[in-house]
Amino acid sequence: MSVRHALLALLTEGPKYGLQLREEFVARTGEVWPLNVGQVYTTLQRLERDGLVESDDAAEPGPQKGFRITTDGEQELSGWLRTPPDLTSPPRDELVIKVLVALRVPGTNVHEVIQVHRRYLVELMQQWTRLKEDEADFDLGLALVVDAELFRLDSVIRWLDAADGRLKRAAAEPATPDPAATPRIRLKVGVRR
Amino acid sequence: MTLLELRDVSKVYGTGPAQTHALDTVSLSVEAGSMVAVMGPSGSGKSTLLTIAGSLEDPTDGEVFVDGAALSGMSRAQRAQLRRRFIGFVFQDYNLLPGLTAAENVALPLELDGTAVRKARIAGMAALDELDLADRADHFPDELSGGERQRVAIARAMVGQHRLLLADEPSGALDSVNAESVMRLIHTACKRGMAAVVVTHDAQLASWADRVVFLRDGRVADQTRPTPGPETLLTPGPGR
Numbered sequence: 266m267s268v269r270h271a272l273l274a275l276l277t278e279g280p281k282y283g284l285q286l287r288e289e290f291v292a293r294t295g296e297v298w299p300l301n302v303g304q305v306y307t308t309l310q311r312l313e314r315d316g317l318v319e320s321d322d323a324a325e326p327g328p329q330k331g332f333r334i335t336t337d338g339e340q341e342l343s344g345w346l347r348t349p350p351d352l353t354s355p356p357r358d359e360l361v362i363k364v365l366v367a368l369r370v371p372g373t374n375v376h377e378v379i380q381v382h383r384r385y386l387v388e389l390m391q392q393w394t395r396l397k398e399d400e401a402d403f404d405l406g407l408a409l410v411v412d413a414e415l416f417r418l419d420s421v422i423r424w425l426d427a428a429d430g431r432l433k434r435a436a437a438e439p440a441t442p443d444p445a446a447t448p449r450i451r452l453k454v455g456v457r458r
Numbered sequence: 459m460t461l462l463e464l465r466d467v468s469k470v471y472g473t474g475p476a477q478t479h480a481l482d483t484v485s486l487s488v489e490a491g492s493m494v495a496v497m498g499p500s501g502s503g504k505s506t507l508l509t510i511a512g513s514l515e516d517p518t519d520g521e522v523f524v525d526g527a528a529l530s531g532m533s534r535a536q537r538a539q540l541r542r543r544f545i546g547f548v549f550q551d552y553n554l555l556p557g558l559t560a561a562e563n564v565a566l567p568l569e570l571d572g573t574a575v576r577k578a579r580i581a582g583m584a585a586l587d588e589l590d591l592a593d594r595a596d597h598f599p600d601e602l603s604g605g606e607r608q609r610v611a612i613a614r615a616m617v618g619q620h621r622l623l624l625a626d627e628p629s630g631a632l633d634s635v636n637a638e639s640v641m642r643l644i645h646t647a648c649k650r651g652m653a654a655v656v657v658t659h660d661a662q663l664a665s666w667a668d669r670v671v672f673l674r675d676g677r678v679a680d681q682t683r684p685t686p687g688p689e690t691l692l693t694p695g696p697g698r
């Protein structure tokens with residue numbers, strides 16, 4: 266989550282104070298991302314240093330200081346909105362590691378390990394879905410945030426389901442381990458460490 | 459009040475080496491006002507569980523109670539009446555009658571149960587309207603898209619005063635917006651006192667349920683615990 270760009274975006278609506286920026290940020294993200302005032306001021310200082318925002322020169326840093334976006338800031342924001350996030354190199358996923366490790370630990374039922382995580386993820390999704398229940402006070406910003414979170418968790422569950430099925434099939438087949446397979450997998454995962 | 463209870467239900471198909479234990483001592487109870495989702499891999503017994511719960515098939519072992527009454531003690535006619543009056547079904551393959559329009563398909567269960575045709579049609583139209591299908595009322599099933607057919611099947615299951623909804627993959631052919639309105643509809647009906655068992659592969663749908671039961675090889679392998687309110691999402695915890 267880029268707090269920097271979120272603040273720039275809020276400033277495209279007109280000049281604002283730090284405290285106001287914090288409140289608006291929290292409100293617009295459906296109160297899902299907490300943000301403290303300190304973070305807001307540090308970020309604003311850096312934005313100012315980089316020439317992306319300007320402040321009322323006279324005032325001391327603090328609640329009385331207003332900020333506005335510069336032309337450079339607008340360009341930066343516009344570029345950022347269109348830059349694809351780095352999805353090509355997946356973050357080293359703790360859950361993937363856990364399932365791989367479960368395969369190696371004697372006496373561990375990997376399906377049971379998978380089910381523990383599946384249940385936890387479904388429970389988490391239930392909590393997010395509760396936010397949708399009351400359609401009346403469900404604002405659009407929150408709806409988008411909740412959907413994103415649900416799709417993310419859902420994709421993890423799908424991966425668990427696929428892993429579960431793959432492992433079940435592998436166990437049913439006669440064991441003819443390809444000696445090269447294991448080290449290769451280990452290498453690929455290990456590389457990102 | 460428990461509307462549906464399965465007590466140690468087992469189902470074996472076939473004999474000898476071709477035997478399949480589709481369900482193995484499954485116990486499940488569903489209270490009025492609650493929605494239970496059933497998840498599990500293909501072949502784990504989800505559809506079997508629904509057909510047995512809906513009295514469409516007999517268990518090999520165990521007992522099913524609907525609104526407190528044991529199905530094994532009922533005659534065929536009594537069960538048929540129970541299904542018409544009490545239970546709404548959404549089948550995995552929709553089961554719409556090809557010779558009837560969407561509106562006629564939806565109104566049919568009411569008419570079969572003795573509701574006057576006009577009244578049944580009005581209730582049917584209302585159900586179609588809830589699913590945004592009013593303008594498709596006069597289409598025949600083969601003139602509807604897959605997702606529309608699915609929603610007609612759901613409207614048919616929801617029409618009337620059914621107290622128990624049994625739905626098998628009710629959103630297989632739906633995009634996420636329609637799937638969400640279907641789940642919202644079921645959820646709202648449950649808040650008004652209906653009970654529902656929804657079989658699904660889709661965790662997003664399952665997450666509308668009060669409780670999610672995981673089947674594996676015909677057994678209840680696990681289920682979710684009661685969920686705390688969404689407030690706790692805002693406190694960073696383990697795994698977030």
Ligand SMILES: Nc1ncnc2c1ncn2[C@@H]1O[C@H](COP(=O)(O)OP(=O)(O)OP(=O)(O)O)[C@@H](O)[C@H]1O
Nearest residue numbers: 471472478480498499500501502503504505506507
């Ligand atoms: N009428 C039948 N005769 C014989 N075997 C059956 C019959 N119906 C189901 N089975 C078997 O019972 C098992 C459970 O089937 P069921 O249809 O309940 O699975 P499911 O969980 O609904 O799967 P899916 O997700 O693919 O719909 C499967 O192995 C299936 O082959």
Ligand SMILES: [Mg+2]
Nearest residue numbers: 504505550626
């Ligand atoms: Mg099925």
